[in-house]
Amino acid sequence: MPSASLANPASDLHAPLTSGEKFWWACRFKLSWNQKTEPDMGVDLLLAQAVMGPILESMEDRLLFWRFHRRAAPDDSGHQFSFLFYSDVSALQEINAEIQKNPTLHQALKKKIVERATCDNTSGTRRPEISAMSDASWSPALQKHWPAFIMGVSRLWLGLINEALRDLPPHEGNFDKKLEQIRKAEKTINMMWYKEGQHAFFHHLSAVFGYEPLLIKNVVRF
Numbered sequence: 001m002p003s004a005s006l007a008n009p010a011s012d013l014h015a016p017l018t019s020g021e022k023f024w025w026a027c028r029f030k031l032s033w034n035q036k037t038e039p040d041m042g043v044d045l046l047l048a049q050a051v052m053g054p055i056l057e058s059m060e061d062r063l064l065f066w067r068f069h070r071r072a073a074p075d076d077s078g079h080q081f082s083f084l085f086y087s088d089v090s091a092l093q094e095i096n097a098e099i100q101k102n103p104t105l106h107q108a109l110k111k112k113i114v115e116r117a118t119c120d121n122t123s124g125t126r127r128p129e130i131s132a133m134s135d136a137s138w139s140p141a142l143q144k145h146w147p148a149f150i151m152g153v154s155r156l157w158l159g160l161i162n163e164a165l166r167d168l169p170p171h172e173g174n175f176d177k178k179l180e181q182i183r184k185a186e187k188t189i190n191m192m193w194y195k196e197g198q199h200a201f202f203h204h205l206s207a208v209f210g211y212e213p214l215l216i217k218n219v220v221r222f
Contacts, residue, residue: 022064024127025092026084027099027119032112033079039072042186043113044081046179049161050104052083055095056158063087065130067154069155084133086147089122107175157189164188 029047033039048068060066066085072078084090096119099105108114127133131143139144164185171177206214 020088022086022088022128024084024086024133025095025120026082027095027117028083029081029082029105029117030113030115031079033072035074035078039079040069040113041072042179043108043181044068044070044087045161045186045189046108046182047081047114048103048158049165049182050178051099051102053158053162054102055098059091059095064090066149067147067150068157070137086130092119092122095119103177104178111175160187160189160192 010132029051031040031043052068056063056066059090064087066083069082069084071080071082075098083095085095099117099119105114108204129165134146135141136143152173161182165181168181168184171181206212
């Protein structure tokens with residue numbers, strides 16, 4: 001599905017950054033995909049668990065909001081995995097440095113599973129509003145409070161990956177074995193989503209909103 005439009009315009013790019021001033025930042029991983037076959041969505045799990053997981057363990061308390069974004073569509077962006085977070089410029093710089101030296105990422109790049117990994121430049125677009133990375137078509141209140149919801153979803157998804165991997169034998173640092181285990185974990189999580197997602201997610205979300213009807217505007221694939 002194509003990326004949604006963003007909710008708020010960027011702030012003045014020429015204004016100096018103030019220590020502690022928070023913005024939305026993005027680190028994006030472009031994955032190899034010839035678009036004639038199904039995208040290898042399992043690599044997303046590898047990047048989430050082995051690249052972003054250690055960073056979150058040490059830095060999550062410095063990120064007011066964060067989330068994962070996964071997309072694969074037959075366009076110029078193709079298959080892309082993103083980590084979006086709301087914090088100050090020092091957090092951006094540290095996260096970028098940790099990503100660039102991550103050994104799992106180095107192996108994925110070497111094997112041409114990942115084409116490139118980039119983080120926002122401090123001289124580029126700045127988005128200070130909490131609602132800035134929400135969909136512009138939503139109501140302002142939803143734009144503002146949705147980041148907390150999707151952060152919880154992202155944290156849950158990462159937790160499921162870690163739980164699935166704990167049930168598998170250690171990979172002893174071998175990249176190919178680790179990727180094989182990730183694919184097994186993906187199957188476990190996909191089956192969990194298939195069998196339990198209706199009750200665990202849709203039912204309880206509906207209950208929070210009082211079981212009110214929901215308008216489905218287009219045919220969607222759940």
